Amino acid sequence: MALGGLKMEVMEEPNQEALQLGREFGNRGQCNPTYFTVGNLLKKLIQLRDVDGIPTEKIISNYAFVTAGGCGPCRMGMYATEYRKALRDSGFADFRVMLLTRSGDVQDVLMEGLKLSNKHLLMGFLTIMIGDVFTTMSLRKRPYEAFKGHVDEEMKKARIEVEAGIREGKNWKGLWNARKIIRGIKTKKAGPKPVVHIMGEFWAKTTDGEGNYHLFRFIEEEGGVVSNETIIDWLLHQIWRARWSESQKHESKFMSKAEWKLFAVEQVIRGVFGFFCKFYGVKIPLSDHDALAEDVKPFFDLHVDGGEDHMEVAHHLAIARDGKADMIVSVKPFTCLSSSGVSDGVQGKVSELYPDVEFIAVETNGDGAANFYSRIQMALQKVVHSVQ
Numbered sequence: 001m002a003l004g005g006l007k008m009e010v011m012e013e014p015n016q017e018a019l020q021l022g023r024e025f026g027n028r029g030q031c032n033p034t035y036f037t038v039g040n041l042l043k044k045l046i047q048l049r050d051v052d053g054i055p056t057e058k059i060i061s062n063y064a065f066v067t068a069g070g071c072g073p074c075r076m077g078m079y080a081t082e083y084r085k086a087l088r089d090s091g092f093a094d095f096r097v098m099l100l101t102r103s104g105d106v107q108d109v110l111m112e113g114l115k116l117s118n119k120h121l122l123m124g125f126l127t128i129m130i131g132d133v134f135t136t137m138s139l140r141k142r143p144y145e146a147f148k149g150h151v152d153e154e155m156k157k158a159r160i161e162v163e164a165g166i167r168e169g170k171n172w173k174g175l176w177n178a179r180k181i182i183r184g185i186k187t188k189k190a191g192p193k194p195v196v197h198i199m200g201e202f203w204a205k206t207t208d209g210e211g212n213y214h215l216f217r218f219i220e221e222e223g224g225v226v227s228n229e230t231i232i233d234w235l236l237h238q239i240w241r242a243r244w245s246e247s248q249k250h251e252s253k254f255m256s257k258a259e260w261k262l263f264a265v266e267q268v269i270r271g272v273f274g275f276f277c278k279f280y281g282v283k284i285p286l287s288d289h290d291a292l293a294e295d296v297k298p299f300f301d302l303h304v305d306g307g308e309d310h311m312e313v314a315h316h317l318a319i320a321r322d323g324k325a326d327m328i329v330s331v332k333p334f335t336c337l338s339s340s341g342v343s344d345g346v347q348g349k350v351s352e353l354y355p356d357v358e359f360i361a362v363e364t365n366g367d368g369a370a371n372f373y374s375r376i377q378m379a380l381q382k383v384v385h386s387v388q
């Protein structure tokens with residue numbers, strides 16, 4: 001795909017091979033998103049060198065990798081170092097990696113070279129929105145698809161249309177063609193199915209592959225409908241945190257200029273995302289992050305930053321109170337500092353208040369899928385029987 005003079009390739013979903021490479025070249029004691037994502041980059045570079053026969057110097061001069069990273073109290077702050085170490089040890093020492101941080105900065109981790117313009121960043125941002133819309137629509141429609149594989153097939157065609165639109169500089173044509181395909185998806189009636197909300201650590205809850213043992217599809221096969229969280233909602237939470245941090249700097253009831261600016265950015269994001277949802281005919285609610293923060297105060301100190309902050313506990317409270325799901329699965333990598341280490345310590349209190357909504361916290365480490373599945377299966381069976 002080409003955009004604004006840049007040639008782009010989308011990385012494959014990280015798999016076991018990526019995990020093993022990440023473990024081999026990474027430091028000990030990291031959480032598994034680090035191993036999966038760093039290993040996935042190594043896997044790609046090794047394939048370019050050993051399978052496609054491109055010399056290492058050419059790979060280093062012609063390719064660069066853009067990904068999410070950042071500072072922060074959890075291990076996300078160490079991603080830059082992890083990439084650097086693994087690339088050095090695997091023979092790609094000077095390979096360029098650019099991290100887009102959660103505070104919105106662009107960190108050019110390994111030397112200069114690739115320049116991303118505002119247009120590139122805006123397009124990246126819009127594609128995240130489209131990705132959220134398409135992912136959510138797949139999850140909503142797949143449990144009711146007219147025949148097996150139909151939704152995946154049609155959504156793939158829709159993605160190809162969007163890609164073609166970007167490649168040809170005809171973005172709207174691509175979006176419009178995708179809309180026609182999506183509107184043609186056929187569904188069938190089915191009996192009542194339990195709604196299972198997936199929350200937890202950012203990477204584990206949004207990835208759709210071996211990184212979370214194909215959690216979404218597993219729940220569908222077991223008879224549930226997945227309710228997901230979007231990347232845009234997480235970005236809105238980051239904006240809320242920046243605004244809240246500003247509000248702590250003064251005692252006035254009125255918002256400062258910086259808070260107003262962040263508030264305006266939030267409204268624009270909500271407006272554009274709402275437009276795309278309408279365009280594709282789907283309702284995807286975005287959280288009211290002020291209300292979530294207010295609700296969670298008795299349970300969680302808002303000053304605790306990193307990972308999902310208070311969002312997991314706040315979402316559990318809101319979803320259980322408003323009856324938006326029959327079951328909640330909080331998925332996180334083994335030893336996740338913010339999710340296992342902090343949020344799960346509070347979740348028991350919320351479960352006591354809302355015992356009718358089944359809540360389980362499950363960890364992934366890349367191995368041991370059987371235990372992971374059996375815990376979810378046991379919880380889900382109770383819920384399946386109660387809705388039928």
Ligand code: SF4
Pocket residue numbers: 031032033074075076201202203306307308333335336337338339
């Ligand atoms: S949120 Fe947890 S799993 Fe994710 S980078 Fe931080 S410590 Fe690792």
